[in-house]
Amino acid sequence: MRKKIIAGNWKLNKTVSEALAFAEALAPLVAGKDGVDIVICPPYTALYSVSQAFQGTGVATAAQGLFWKPSGAYTSYVSAPLILDAGAKYVLIGHSETRGRFGVAEEGLTPDLLKAFGETDSGVNVKTHAALQAGLIPIVCIGETLAERKDGSTDAIVRDQVTKALDGVSSDLVRSQLIFAYEPVWAIGTGEVCAADEAGRVCGVVRKTIESLYGADVANAVRIQYGGSMKPDNAAELLAQEHIDGGLIGGASLKPADFAAIVAAA
Ligand code: PEP
Numbered sequence: 001m002r003k004k005i006i007a008g009n010w011k012l013n014k015t016v017s018e019a020l021a022f023a024e025a026l027a028p029l030v031a032g033k034d035g036v037d038i039v040i041c042p043p044y045t046a047l048y049s050v051s052q053a054f055q056g057t058g059v060a061t062a063a064q065g066l067f068w069k070p071s072g073a074y075t076s077y078v079s080a081p082l083i084l085d086a087g088a089k090y091v092l093i094g095h096s097e098t099r100g101r102f103g104v105a106e107e108g109l110t111p112d113l114l115k116a117f118g119e120t121d122s123g124v125n126v127k128t129h130a131a132l133q134a135g136l137i138p139i140v141c142i143g144e145t146l147a148e149r150k151d152g153s154t155d156a157i158v159r160d161q162v163t164k165a166l167d168g169v170s171s172d173l174v175r176s177q178l179i180f181a182y183e184p185v186w187a188i189g190t191g192e193v194c195a196a197d198e199a200g201r202v203c204g205v206v207r208k209t210i211e212s213l214y215g216a217d218v219a220n221a222v223r224i225q226y227g228g229s230m231k232p233d234n235a236a237e238l239l240a241q242e243h244i245d246g247g248l249i250g251g252a253s254l255k256p257a258d259f260a261a262i263v264a265a266a
Pocket residue numbers: 009011183187188189190191227228229230248249250251252
């Protein structure tokens with residue numbers, strides 16, 4: 001039986017004081033929910049304060065990304081050891097917004113500006129290794145764009161992203177540490193939800209891919225979240241799917257009551 005994991009990705013939202021007000025409001029709403037892992041991913045600027053605020057509440061924190069080098073002359077980047085030092089337990093890797101695969105058209109985002117995002121499959125792989133080596137739990141995000149879904153390549157894209165993310169990762173670490181988040185890009189921040197049975201089916205493709213690489217025991221131990229416009233009113237149906245072990249939630253994680261309602265559905 002895999003323990004459900006509900007993670008809220010705040011993206012580029014909340015000042016430190018807004019983040020602390022959220023933590024104060026959320027803690028009593030999720031108190032005693034020991035059967036679910038609860039995670040909040042604040043922006044880097046609030047990571048330390050939010051981690052401190054959630055101490056002893058059962059809510060853990062995640063960084064929204066990392067750089068694979070531990071330290072050095074890498075202006076503006078944040079490494080796994082620094083993320084751990086700030087109090088986080090998890091890290092998102094390969095979110096579609098850091099891969100530059102946006103679900104909604106971004107005004108003024110020219111091809112040249114898009115390069116600034118540019119997280120690639122090989123980047124996801126080195127970051128996964130860096131996170132695991134430091135003792136952080138990676139939540140590796142994968143998923144197809146609308147164009148890829150329309151041309152029928154969803155399963156192939158997902159298999160390819162999973163396989164490349166896991167290159168060289170030991171079966172012990174996959175079994176005990178790794179989490180995947182299946183996030184169809186067209187459903188992120190768009191209000192468009194993937195039908196629950198289809199989301200469950202693609203999460204099953206993720207599990208089959210892990211099985212083909214590491215065997216059924218490992219595949220059955222790995223938790224796979226769904227992300228893409230998950231909300232209080234659709235969470236229960238998505239979370240009831242056999243292969244969906246949790247949610248990665250953007251918009252609906254910004255209000256304590258909405259996020260707590262999704263935790264309650266898990
Ligand atoms: C996300 O950011 O990972 C996400 C799923 O966003 P939203 O819930 O807003 O679609």
